[in-house]
Amino acid sequence: MRLVIIFFLALMPLRAMAQDAALLVADDLYITRERELVASGNVEAFQNGVRLRASSIRYNQGTGALSIEGPITLTEEDGTVITATAAELDADMRNGILKGARLVLNQQLQLAAVQIDRVDGRYNQLYKTAVTSCRVCDDGTPPLWQIRAKRVIYDELEEQLYFDEAQFRIGNMPVFWLPRLRLPGPTVERATGFLIPSIRSTSSLGVGLKIPYFIKLSEKRDLTLTPYLSSSTSTLELRYRQAYRNGRIQFDAAVTNDDLREGETRGYLFGRGLFALPKDFTLYFAIETVSDDGYLESYGYSDSDRLRSELTVSRARRDEYIRASFYNFKSLRDDEDNDTLPTLVLDGEYERRFFPQALGGEVRTRIVAHSHRRLSDLSVDSDDPDDVVDGRDVARLNAQVDWLRSFTLPGGLRTDTRVGVAFNEFNISQDSTTLEDPSEITPHAAITLRYPLSKTSTAGISQVLEPVVQLSWTGGNRLDIPNEESTLVEFDQGNLLSLSRFPRADRRERGAMAAIGVGWSRFNPAGWDAHISVGQVFREDNDTSFSTTSGLDGLSSDFLIAGQIASSDGVSLTGRSLFEQDFTLSKAELRGDYAFKRGRIGGSYVWLQDDLEEDRATEVSEFTLDGSYKINEFWTASADWRYDIASDRAATAGLGLSYENECVTLNLTVERSYTTSTSVEPSTDFGFNVGLRGFSADTGTERYASSCSN
Numbered sequence: 001m002r003l004v005i006i007f008f009l010a011l012m013p014l015r016a017m018a019q020d021a022a023l024l025v026a027d028d029l030y031i032t033r034e035r036e037l038v039a040s041g042n043v044e045a046f047q048n049g050v051r052l053r054a055s056s057i058r059y060n061q062g063t064g065a066l067s068i069e070g071p072i073t074l075t076e077e078d079g080t081v082i083t084a085t086a087a088e089l090d091a092d093m094r095n096g097i098l099k100g101a102r103l104v105l106n107q108q109l110q111l112a113a114v115q116i117d118r119v120d121g122r123y124n125q126l127y128k129t130a131v132t133s134c135r136v137c138d139d140g141t142p143p144l145w146q147i148r149a150k151r152v153i154y155d156e157l158e159e160q161l162y163f164d165e166a167q168f169r170i171g172n173m174p175v176f177w178l179p180r181l182r183l184p185g186p187t188v189e190r191a192t193g194f195l196i197p198s199i200r201s202t203s204s205l206g207v208g209l210k211i212p213y214f215i216k217l218s219e220k221r222d223l224t225l226t227p228y229l230s231s232s233t234s235t236l237e238l239r240y241r242q243a244y245r246n247g248r249i250q251f252d253a254a255v256t257n258d259d260l261r262e263g264e265t266r267g268y269l270f271g272r273g274l275f276a277l278p279k280d281f282t283l284y285f286a287i288e289t290v291s292d293d294g295y296l297e298s299y300g301y302s303d304s305d306r307l308r309s310e311l312t313v314s315r316a317r318r319d320e321y322i323r324a325s326f327y328n329f330k331s332l333r334d335d336e337d338n339d340t341l342p343t344l345v346l347d348g349e350y351e352r353r354f355f356p357q358a359l360g361g362e363v364r365t366r367i368v369a370h371s372h373r374r375l376s377d378l379s380v381d382s383d384d385p386d387d388v389v390d391g392r393d394v395a396r397l398n399a400q401v402d403w404l405r406s407f408t409l410p411g412g413l414r415t416d417t418r419v420g421v422a423f424n425e426f427n428i429s430q431d432s433t434t435l436e437d438p439s440e441i442t443p444h445a446a447i448t449l450r451y452p453l454s455k456t457s458t459a460g461i462s463q464v465l466e467p468v469v470q471l472s473w474t475g476g477n478r479l480d481i482p483n484e485e486s487t488l489v490e491f492d493q494g495n496l497l498s499l500s501r502f503p504r505a506d507r508r509e510r511g512a513m514a515a516i517g518v519g520w521s522r523f524n525p526a527g528w529d530a531h532i533s534v535g536q537v538f539r540e541d542n543d544t545s546f547s548t549t550s551g552l553d554g555l556s557s558d559f560l561i562a563g564q565i566a567s568s569d570g571v572s573l574t575g576r577s578l579f580e581q582d583f584t585l586s587k588a589e590l591r592g593d594y595a596f597k598r599g600r601i602g603g604s605y606v607w608l609q610d611d612l613e614e615d616r617a618t619e620v621s622e623f624t625l626d627g628s629y630k631i632n633e634f635w636t637a638s639a640d641w642r643y644d645i646a647s648d649r650a651a652t653a654g655l656g657l658s659y660e661n662e663c664v665t666l667n668l669t670v671e672r673s674y675t676t677s678t679s680v681e682p683s684t685d686f687g688f689n690v691g692l693r694g695f696s697a698d699t700g701t702e703r704y705a706s707s708c709s710n
Contacts, residue, residue, distance in 0.1 A: 023047075024057075035061045048121075049077035050093045064091045072098070078187075080105055080156065082116065082124075094121030101126070103154065106186035108662070109133045109694035111152060111161075126152040131161075133186075133694030134663035142172045144664060145692065147181075159185035186694050192216045195224070198689035203682075204260060204298060206231040220244070233258035235299070247275030247283070252301075260298065266291045268301060280317065286310040293332040297675070300685060305332045324348040340390045342372035342484070361405025361417075368505055371395035372484070379430040394484050395427040398505040414450040424505070426481055438479045442508060444499055446472035462523045470497045470515040478510055483545060488614055491551040492576060493517075493533040493562045501537075501552060502545075512540040517560075528567035535560045547613035549587060551578040558586055570595035599636075601627035621645040634661050650674050665691040 027041025039045075040056040052074050058067040070085040074093070081104040089096030101116040103124060110133070113126035129152040134143035150165040163181035167174050184191035195212040202208075208230030215223045226237035235256040242249050251271040258266065271287035288307035296302040307330040314323040327345040331338055347370050354363040376391035402420030409415060425439040448470040456462045485504035495501045496517050500508045517535030522528075537557040544553075551558035558578040566572040575590040586609055593602035608620040626640035638656040643649075652673050659666040669687040 026057075037061070045093075048092055048094075051075045052093060054087075059091070065089070066091065066093070066096070070100075074098075076156075078156070079107065081107075084116070089118065092121075093118075095119060105154075105694075109186045110136070111154070112136070113152070122156050124154040124156070126154070131163075132663060133692070134661075142169075144661075145170055149181075154185070159188045160191070161185060190214070190216050190222060196689055196691040198687060200228070200230075200300075200688075201686035202298075202300075203684045205233050205258065208233065210237070212237075228254075232260070244275070246277075247273065249273035251287075254299065254301065256295070256299070260294075261292070264291075266295050268295055270302075277313070279315070281313055281315045281322075284310070284312045284314075289330070290332070293334070296332070297673070298683070300671075306330070307332065319353040321349070321351045339376040340374055342374055344373040344375075346371040359403065359405075361403060364402045364404060366398075366400045368398040369396070370398075370485075370505075374430075377430070380433055392431040392482065392484070393429045394482075394506075396506060397425045399423045412451065414452065416448040416450070418444075418446045418448075418499075420444055422505075422508070424479075426479070426506075428481060431482070434481055438481055440476055440479055442474060442476045444472070444474040446470060446499055448497060460525060461527070464521045465518070466520075467518045468497070468516070471512075472499055472515070473512045474499060474508055474510050476510065478508070478545070481506070483507065486545075489546060489550040489552060491537075491557060491560060491578060493535065493560065496533075496535040496537070496560065507545060509539070509543060510541065514538045526568065528565060528571075530563070530565045532563040533560070547611050549609045549611040549614060549616075551586060556581070559583075570600070599627060599629035601625075619646050622651070628656075635659050663693050665693060
């Protein structure tokens with residue numbers, strides 16, 4: 001019968017009484033003539049949050065020492081586990097010696113030593129130590145990697161490991177030796193020191209090595225410096241992060257001297273920040289700048305071909321939305337001139353909803369202000385229609401008031417009514433072909449009829465069929481102003497029932513229109529779901545502002561067909577197409593994915609007709625493939641490929657191979673870009689990095705365990 005003794009405290013010195021009460025559990029318990037307490041057989045002791053398991057314990061009241069015979073397991077409050085064959089500890093188990101010991105941190109990193117000295121319950125000094133996060137087998141097979149050291153000190157308070165005469169080994173083969181080494185414990189989130197290095201090889205820059213060094217400036221600030229050195233470049237990458245009580249910022253940058261542009265200092269700076277302001281406002285800023293057009297692509301920092309810097313203040317509430325934004329755009333494309341592009345943009349909006357009891361329904365008010373400037377001071381000249389220099393600057397103010405109300409009639413017919421008026425005023429400068437301050441007042445109205453039909457089978461499969469018709473009218477004539485903001489129009493299921501399908505308020509559809517459509521949905525909790533939408537728009541007067549490939553030109557639009565299918569076994573298919581009146585295809589996009597137990601595969605296809613009005617001289621036809629496959633428990637392969645069918649050549653291609661187990665991660669990537677321009681040449685990038693698990697808080701959510709086999 002197991003015995004529990006809580007008067008073990010009475011046998012301890014007075015210094016122990018100040019601590020938490022001790023508890024001792026054992027199969028046998030007795031006191032010798034020398035006033036020694038002896039516990040044996042499945043012994044468990046609890047003191048100051050420390051739990052000790054052993055085969056026997058002898059407590060000497062005179063010296064206050066514990067003599068413990070193993071196997072011993074000592075578990076601390078933070079989860080640290082120490083195993084040993086024998087130990088000599090003081091009464092509160094904070095000081096002493098453990099022999100044949102092993103220290104396990106975060107159930108991952110293990111340190112085996114001939115002897116461990118515990119000092120003040122904070123320091124553990126390990127002698128002749130082997131450190132690894134790999135599984136150690138009893139057959140003598142060495143782990144995949146280990147660090148051997150003459151002495152290791154583990155500081156439990158700071159969670160740091162200090163090595164003396166450290167030797168890194170792969171298997172039993174020494175790779176390199178360091179006289180001193182410091183590493184963070186597995187639960188440390190941020191600590192000054194080197195991070196995982198990586199190797200990058202490109203056809204333009206050669207083989208290079210990146211060695212990041214992380215600097216913890218404070219609990220809320222850190223800086224990462226990454227030298228990137230190869231035969232063709234000397235680059236220093238920087239990342240600065242800081243957290244505030246009400247927000248955070250991050251800046252990424254690099255400074256370069258390379259052979260691609262000899263004698264030039266190249267670089268980039270990207271920054272982001274988000275802050276919570278008083279009265280529910282938020283502030284967001286973004287900075288994007290680069291020394292030259294080809295830098296980001298050459299070094300793999302970003303594939304963006306247009307940069308956007310931004311400053312935005314906004315607030316979103318249930319019945320109110322406010323936003324004010326400033327943008328600065330910079331194009332990296334060879335065929336675009338930043339002097340003639342709208343680079344400086346001011347944009348703001350205010351929207352408010354009211355629910356008047358007298359009228360019923362909802363009153364929605366909206367005010368939008370916008371201005372964009374070009375750097376060019378040259379005016380658009382009506383006497384020179386071939387003049388490509390465009391310095392036109394535009395500002396506009398749009399105000400709109402709408403009343404909306406919905407009814408459900410007997411029989412289930414749903415009606416949505418909308419009546420409103422919009423006021424638009426423009427200021428156009430540096431353009432002699434347009435009036436400087438045109439303005440207009442535009443009334444509009446619409447009624448939408450829906451008749452939803454639903455059905456549920458005995459198997460729990462639900463189907464919903466909803467035909468819809470909208471009749472709308474927008475008064476007035478369009479102002480004779482240039483199309484600055486609504487040059488690209490998309491016709492999809494999201495704007496089928498819109499009063500205007502132009503993306504911005506500088507353009508509105510006019511006259512009487514009708515939109516018809518039907519939607520069908522199927523829901524099966526145990527099978528496959530489907531959603532299909534079909535629609536078309538008719539108008540009284542032809543609108544010449546729509547391009548041919550928008551699908552909205554003419555008195556009747558193209559036929560819109562959009563759908564999605566998803567099954568419970570991982571198959572999903574999404575597509576949207578526009579068909580002309582003779583049912584020839586005018587636009588198509590398709591995306592399919594299949595997720596299975598060991599991975600996934602997906603692909604997409606996009607086809608667009610050539611259209612000079614949308615600045616597309618040739619048709620676009622592209623096909624992409626991407627996927628990953630888990631070869632076994634540890635190896636995963638991935639690939640992606642984008643092929644330009646119209647040009648009959650590949651655009652990009654990539655391969656990846658990763659290995660991950662309980663103690664190491666390995667990643668190998670190969671990427672090929674076939675892009676050619678005056679600032680970027682086709683290139684092939686190779687990436688390789690190896691990480692040792694066990695020295696970082698972020699080691700993934702999966703747990704791996706290698707097996708020991710004969």
